[in-house]
Amino acid sequence: MVPGGYEYQLELNGTETIPFGTAYNFTGLSAGNYTVTVRDSQGCEASVNVVLTDPLPINATIIPDTTLLSCFGDKSATITVSNVTGGQESNYTYTLNMTAPTVNASGPQTSPVFSGLGAGTYNVTVTDGYNCAFTTADVTIAEPEQIIASLVKATSQTCLTETTLTLSATGGTGIYEYSSDASFSSPDTFTTDVTFPVSPGTYSYYVRDANGCTSVVSNDIVIEELPELIVDLDITNATINCAGDATGVIVATAQGGLGNYIYTLQDAGGNDIPTATQDSPGVFTELLIGTYQVKVDSGDCLTTSSMISITEPDLPLNVEFTVTDVTCSGANNGLLEIIATGGTGIIKYAISPQLNQFFDSPIFENLASGNYQALAQDELGCYVLFDFEVNDPIPVSLTIVPNSIIPELCNGDNNGSFSIEISGGELPYNVALDDISGVYTTGTLTQTQFDFPNLSGGDHVVYVSDALGCESEWNITFPESVLINPILDIEYGCTNNLSTNTVTVSVDESNTDLSAFSYSLDGGAYQASNIFTNVPPGLDHYIDVSHTNGCVKRTEFFDISQYDPLALVLEDGELNQIIAVATGGSGDYEYTLNGEPYGSESTFIIYESGDYTVTVTDRFGCVATATKYYEYIDVCIPNYFTPNNDGNLDEWGPGCTNQYKDLKFSIFDRYGRKIATLRVGETWDGRYNGAELPSGDYWYVVKLNDTKDDREFVGHFTLYR
Template sequence: MKVSFLNSIFFCFAVFSTNLASAIDPPKITATGNQAYCPGSSIKIIETITISYDPSETAAEAMYVQISTGYTPFDLLSLDNPTLHPTIKKDWDPSTGKLKLYSSSGIKVSYNDFIAALKDVSFSNSSPTPSGSRTFSITLGQANYLPSTGHYYQFISGIGISWTAAKMQAELQTYYGLKGYLATLLSLEETKLCGEQSNGAGWIGGTDEKVEGQWRWATGPEGLANAGEGLIFWNGNANGSTPNFAYWNNNEPNQMGNEDYAHITAPGVGIAGSWNDLSLMGDVSGNYQPKGYIIEFGGMPGDPVLQLSASTSITIPAILSTTPASKCDSGLLTLQATASIGTINWYDQNSGGNLVGNGSSFTTPFLNTTTTYFVSTTAGGCTTNRTAVVATINPTPTITTTNTPVSHCGPAVVTLTATPSSGTINWYADATSTTKLGTGTSFVTPFLNANTTFYAEAVNANCSIGTRVPVAVQIYPLPVVTDEEKIMCQSNPVTLDAGLSGMSYLWSTGATTPTIQVTDIGNYYVTITSPAPENCTSTKNVTVIRQIVPEIKKIIVNETTVTIALTNTAPYFEYSLDNIRYQNSTIFTEVPAGIQTAYVRDTSFCNWDQEQFIVMNPPKFFTPNNDGFNDVWYVKDFETFPKSRITIFDQYGKVLIELSPTKLSWDGTYNQKPLPSSDYWYVVKLDDSGVEKRGHFSLKR
């Protein structure tokens, strides 16, 4: 901070000492010299210059000439004929683009000598292709002068100085009566002069300390705006132009911590002369340590009107833009061009040829074909290379061929084509629509389900005869087929039918008839083609299978509910108990007692099975204990069958008793002796057919 303080004291002394003789009017400088510059040459930047000064102050220590706008590293300011100016030394600073003229002896140089020397200051550029314009400021003080603002800018060194200290010191300083403040940079010109063309980088007057992320100028005339709140120049939008101009470095401001103050980035970090945000004190060392501040003079209320500086400029002649023209078929066309400076001339050849016109626009003679003209500008004795500008004649095209009609079998996307005599094709849905569906000599339609007509128009640039050619799409129906599955019964032949008449047929067997007979299982197919002009083909697949043969495994009788159990089941089986009424379920209810027959068959009637069974429900146990309940074993409905017999066995197969319509029950004895509790077996026969029902029951005592 001691270094910063001493630097500030020195600067204040230097500035204030400039203004001690307040009775002495400051000099007034005027100059002319807005000229054209020929690449590769050297040009005096001042044509006339005057310095009006107080008679009591006829000399100065130094004068400065700076390239204040447009400066490039190829530019050079030099003092010609130095021997004619023995009292003056020159010092060219390429980093700032500034030429200093000062005393060669330490004695102040008269303004008249400075005037003579300034007239000998010349500009040159070593680039093979220089461009643009340059503004030169001629000023008495060391501060950089920018003609477009009329303000002065100075970098003040101060290692480690805080933003608030820099702001305070800037506001204490004056320059020939102009009040100082931390610089507010409102344009790229100001930014480049104070950033790229400065001896250092430092604080400027931007801050977001009031509202985070809302940057405003807090110093100078801009700091007085918005009732003293300051002009907002950035609130998260991209870098822009005045009054919202900003020139942040890459990824800045990053809003880290308390980085609320704007600072010109150190040289070599990111974009030259750009800004970043720092905390109040910045870092203690390195690229993000404050190295000073930029002070700006001018624009404050009450500032005097000074003419301490003058400016001249040079412009490098160039054709800045050209505007070609086009027309359908033939006629007159008007070409246009703009130049940085000079007189614009039009020619019919790239070199030599005839001068056919001048000025920013040129109307051609009547043209039937495309013709190229050439334009250049002449200023200050130099002429630029000629730039080609084309007057285009576009012949109105016609459509020579199309692929209409386009036919397709079945719904699809279709490619349409049309050939123009020149140019290209625009495609439309109808003859008057303004909505283009596509452009080009081919067009892929959307998915089409029906006949549709599209329209093609030939265009060449904006030239068209305005007549559209229809291109039709015919969608032919495909033969409607349904795949089938056929069942082969044993080895009997199966007839396969294409299912459509009036077509042509080709079977996978080679047959060409609507129907064929096959004797083997397998996959067969037939391609079916409709008559001309459609000639659309569909393929029908027929699978010939041999089904599972139904086989009854057993009949399960539960009182009056009967379930048919199969060895293998299949969805194409159906079931019946009377061979008349068939059902998909294997379960039958409310089945009457007696001998019944179960039937199962496939739905193709190829295979079947049947089995007789008895519906009768012998009790599962009895208790012969003379309590009046279940004292005998008796089978309900047994007596309704005259020839019925029930034989009862013990576990060793010994016949214990035979029941009949005359002997309906058993009391659990054998030879009038009670038998023990155990399981006993029975066989029920209702007639002489041999159908029987076997089972067992328990005797409980």
Template sequence: MHAQLGFCGGNSGDPIFTEDFGSGTTDGPELPAGTTTYNFTTGTPNDGEYTISSTTNYFDWLSLQDHTPGDSNGKAFIVNASFTAGEFYQRQVTGLCENTTYEFSSWLINLQSANSCEGNSIPVNVRFQIWDETDTNMLAQGDTGSIPATGTTEWEQYALVFKTEPGQTSVILKMRNNSNGGCGNDVAIDDILFRSCGDNVTVATAADEASLVVCEDQGGISRTLTATPDSSVFSTHAYQWQQSTDQQTWTDIPEENSAVFDTPAVTATTYFRTKIAEDIINVNNDLCNVVSDVFDITVLPIPAAPTSNGDVTICEGELGTLTVNTQNSYSINWYDAAIGGNLILSDNQNLEIGIAGTYYAEANSTEIECASTTRTAVTLTVNPSPVVPDDSSTFLCEDSSTSLDAEIENVTYQWSTGATTQQIDVAEPGEYDVIITNTNGCSATRKFTVEQIDLPRIDKIVSDGPTIVVSTANGGNFEYSLDGRSFQPSPFFDAVAGGFYTIYVQDNTNCGVVTEDFYHLVIPKFFTPNGDTFNDIFAPDGLEVFNSVTISIFDRYGKLLKFGNTNSTSWDGTFQGERLPEDDYWYLITADSIQLKGNFSLKR
């Protein structure tokens, strides 16, 4: 039985063999003799050919970079499969340890685009084999399975785990095409790697800490670490603890060869791990051992105090933003005291506030509590704004102007009209405002509402019996008068004798008076000729002012009942000596050039 493809299930050792095929812009060099049966080319590889190149820009293949991280013009093994399936690569790997489990891995990518071969591209399918050094005993093999042409530029890693036999220190790696060539089955291979495979080894403290972050001001920190292998590969365990400051260079710690290790007092970031092997003889042979998980003790330096961007001055009613800068993206906390005090705002380089005072910014680590030893003071000064009178409303008489006064001195003014004086004259109704700025540069705004008072506009004046009724075409707080001296709020003048009058109308804000002459003719609405000497005759009042007057009275059928002139303008309700019945009657009065018509009632 041979292992299928799969990665080491535990921890791995450092790489003991790598092949990244180099770098450069020139194709090659050709692989050593015996490595492949394919033909080398420095140009486009055809079926059964290969090249070592930093480009894959051949045919309609994907154009991509090699896999090796950090390479500049890194190369890969570019293979155009032969028409006949079979082996295309073999390489001997030496210097292994006997009875040791290893992981082989390599990165592959199908070079065909998604639309190659009209969508019928032959998939890549590679078999990895590990043989003993005699090339007669296969230790393990596994297939990638079909890798279709999807057009992705992401490399995929494949791995195979195997174990060397007693006395065996080298193996032969072989790669075979499981598919014939043709349109498709074009592959790039990079970063072939061998490394030892062992138990999954965790490192933790008794409190189950897998790492530790501390602040520099905590002094030397130490921990008791325990390495715990899962025994999935090794049956026995030998240890050698190591430490590093960069996880690149590791140094053995003398006499630390057990599963439990007490770290020294750490004052700077240090990393610890243990090498592990089944035999003490192999623990220091990097071809045979594996390494555990790394336990980090990260010592954070105490942050420097933040740098202030300057004190801030604002005006009353505004918000000021206090800001500081800090290195390494530390968190900033704001306090109301240089030491202790109350936390105002956390994790923000900007403090927005409107209360005058000095505030203190402290830098702190974003990982743990590790604060600067001092805090940076930033002061907010709040200057008073001008105290202005309340907004006001005023009135503007029609066709006149009024004065607006800011009513505060020793400041500057900016009116919405563009004026810059304390007072302005306006002749239009509307909204006006003035921005008042004091010597601190602080401003306040006062608003004025100007309403126009329109002069009354008399619409009509009528006589309603002895009452004069005045109507206006516009509304307002109007007052009315018949003599221009005594005004009343009512537009009705009752019991007014007939005659010529001048009607006066004014607004009660004294914006002006309008007048109109009116002839008031008092025509009774009814009369009662019943002999009681009260209202016995129909007699219009006010006709005496006219030079020539005629009056005609008719019944409802148009029959003339009375005709009189200037000397006879009344009627007693009779016709040819006969008393007429109760009814409505009509009159026609001609006074000089004026003609008046209407009706009245006779009641008995």
């Protein structure tokens, strides 16, 4: 045979570490004396010794050419790795690692020199051909702080002085030089900051340190030309609207200069007016007629406005008025007429409560009685405000005639009445009840009392008008009548299997104090309870309901039915069937069988032999119970049949199964072929697809499919021909 199917074994110092197998590559081994053995499919073996030794660890020195860069952001440092020993002793590669301020690494290189380095903390990983690695100690290359130049405005210019700027710097090394151009054509020096004056323009400066490190240019500062100080005047209201008033207003608004304006009002001779009212800077109010000017100070800047003259009208506004009182108390037909003279232009008029709503007409109509204010105002806002009163005549007054109120006791009787006495106003009086648009009764020239009969309960309203047509209405507090409206509720019950009844009378829900009612059955004694129990059977009963105010109302007539005691008898029904026959009680029977509810169903199917208890309950809760023993007849399955049309056993099927409405059965021949599937009440005639099957044994599977009896029958029977 040709050898093949090699297997390999590894031993360390004579001890097997990896048994024979197809793997021939052994990795992850430590130093030691190994033996590798190979054998072929014929069992022939060959071995070889392999000695693995640990190399010396790699070691190296890292040297930077500088530890401090000259300028912030320089990348001029170099790191060199030297004195590399150990490992493979050759074939080294070098990887530069930065550990701060960020962490990153360069790709491996064969050169031990790394140049173009900026500030940071570094180390170098040295790797040999065996992939053994060594990482040097960290070295840190620092850099000076970044030079940052800042230019700020030290002082602002005024009308007499220039702006000064302050240039300051931080970072870098030593004394700073600064220049307005990047070439430093004519630099100046400073230690930390320098301040100097400038004229209007845009300024920024370059700064470098003793090492020649140059910062970015400082921020720009723009020095604007100082605007000329001017003053604008608003003399829209520099006038006196009403003669003799001090309402003149001058508004001065300054621009330019140094801001922080101080306004001073002066007369035509340039003299300050120290008593002038200045509501806010530059706003002078409460001025009399005269000639004025405004002086404005803004630091060391100064200006004065032109002259302004304030004048006033020639004639003051004067007012006279006439008031006409209302004709009826509570009416609104009063009148005010205003006569105004003097003032300026068209005069308008207003009346309280809306004195800010003006009208052209000086006449105000339809005023109710009361105290008012009115004013007349001209085009310049001069006004005269005055108070006036619109008087009310003696009003009509109404009182109830003592002891005249006769209440309506029962709601709907309409037998209440009351009388009234009227005074005030002017006779004769006209009166109407409850309908302002209804028929009024006019009294005689001296009549002051009016009677109102045939009233329903509850408050009424009397409407009165006198001879002047003055109208008033009066609410008459009239006793409420009682709305009893008795309603019957008859409930039947059952106690000790005997019918009981409860008759309850309820009154209208508008009645909240039910203790005011009492009740009488069929003319008997009154009682406080509205419930009558076990009223005798009979026809045309009634209940009278009486209120403490004397109102009595009778219910409709009602009948109480007689019910016989509830009884129950159990009878035999069809196969495995119980029939419950209930008599008496109130009907609407509900049945249970051995505690299981069946509703109104009184016929029951049994599934096993034993005592069965049926309970019947009528709608009033009466209960009757009966118990009887019943024998269960199980499913009958014939063991043969003879389909010869002699009228005896001509078909086959399970019997005694009428109670199993979902029964199914299948028939199979001896080869397991399904011959037929039939339901309850059906039978097999010994045919398959219309052909007669031969004599022999056949199998059946009968499934009852009943929730209370889910049995399955399997067996065989014989067909004889």
